[in-house]
Amino acid sequence: MNLLEGKTAIITGASRGIGKSIAEKFAENGCNIAFSYASSVEKAQELEKELTSKYSVKAKGFQSNAADFDSSQSFVDEIVNEFGKIDILVNNAGITRDNLLMRMSEDQWDEIMNVNLKSVFNLTKACLRTFLSQKYGSIINMSSVVGVMGNAGQSNYAASKAGIIGFSKSVAKELGSRNVRCNVVTPGFIETEMTAELGEEALKKWSDGIPLKRGGQPSDVANACVYLGSDMSTYVTGQVISVCGGMLM
Numbered sequence: 001m002n003l004l005e006g007k008t009a010i011i012t013g014a015s016r017g018i019g020k021s022i023a024e025k026f027a028e029n030g031c032n033i034a035f036s037y038a039s040s041v042e043k044a045q046e047l048e049k050e051l052t053s054k055y056s057v058k059a060k061g062f063q064s065n066a067a068d069f070d071s072s073q074s075f076v077d078e079i080v081n082e083f084g085k086i087d088i089l090v091n092n093a094g095i096t097r098d099n100l101l102m103r104m105s106e107d108q109w110d111e112i113m114n115v116n117l118k119s120v121f122n123l124t125k126a127c128l129r130t131f132l133s134q135k136y137g138s139i140i141n142m143s144s145v146v147g148v149m150g151n152a153g154q155s156n157y158a159a160s161k162a163g164i165i166g167f168s169k170s171v172a173k174e175l176g177s178r179n180v181r182c183n184v185v186t187p188g189f190i191e192t193e194m195t196a197e198l199g200e201e202a203l204k205k206w207s208d209g210i211p212l213k214r215g216g217q218p219s220d221v222a223n224a225c226v227y228l229g230s231d232m233s234t235y236v237t238g239q240v241i242s243v244c245g246g247m248l249m
């Protein structure tokens with residue numbers, strides 16, 4: 001299918017996990033890809049090669065810290081120069097620094113807020129002028145079911161992911177009249193390096209509580225992003241789409 005033919009997407013944090021799968025699905029659908037990562041230089045180079053050779057799209061990886069306001073602005077400026085436009089922004093980069101509130105340090109709180117929430121502000125701000133002048137744009141922000149349900153040991157992460165939802169609904173209201181859409185995806189338990197850290201026992205406990213009785217794959221989340229990035233969803237904005245095997249009902 002070519003649901004994103006001729007479009008250009010920015011995806012933050014695409015060297016692995018969900019972001020990588022979004023880059024692959026987007027490229028498979030004809031989309032040119034500019035993506036960022038924090039430190040995985042080799043993985044990013046491999047992905048760049050895979051996207052250009054397998055799907056014949058333009059693809060480029062940038063080592064750029066999404067938590068930094070000025071770097072995000074230069075990252076986007078460089079993409080506009082090289083790719084000419086931005087149709088889709090996927091704010092996917094995210095980390096965890098889990099701890100019970102009793103033991104949580106100020107650094108653990110600040111790091112999560114900067115990487116998970118401030119990054120969404122940074123990249124959205126940096127793309128805004130381009131979206132407004134094009135009178136077109138689809139912003140997809142990666143939250144989590146934890147941002148809606150809460151989770152013991154993740155008060156920092158849950159707060160950052162809930163913040164993304166409030167931010168996105170406000171942006172959808174501000175920019176709707178300019179044909180710029182903003183939606184949120186809330187993945188449930190998706191099998192990536194982030195969740196592999198939890199170990200076998202925790203994995204089993206999580207999947208027992210999921211109506212579909214299994215963890216999701218990064219491609220399950222990527223499929224929802226293809227829909228939100230494509231013209232199949234031109235009348236969809238300000239929405240939260242859960243990809244969670246029924247965890248959130």
Ligand code: NAP
Nearest residue numbers: 013014015017018038039040066093094144187190192194
């Ligand atoms: P992951 O496997 O840990 O990958 C994280 C990606 O983000 C990597 O590409 C990493 O780059 C990049 N990254 C980290 N910090 C960054 C920064 N400051 N600037 C730019 N890029 C940065 O994570 P994932 O499981 O795919 O999760 C992706 C998103 O989905 C996150 O927002 C996460 O909160 C959300 N999510 C995940 C799950 C799940 O079950 N996995 C569930 C709900 C929501 P490097 O490789 O260079 O470190």
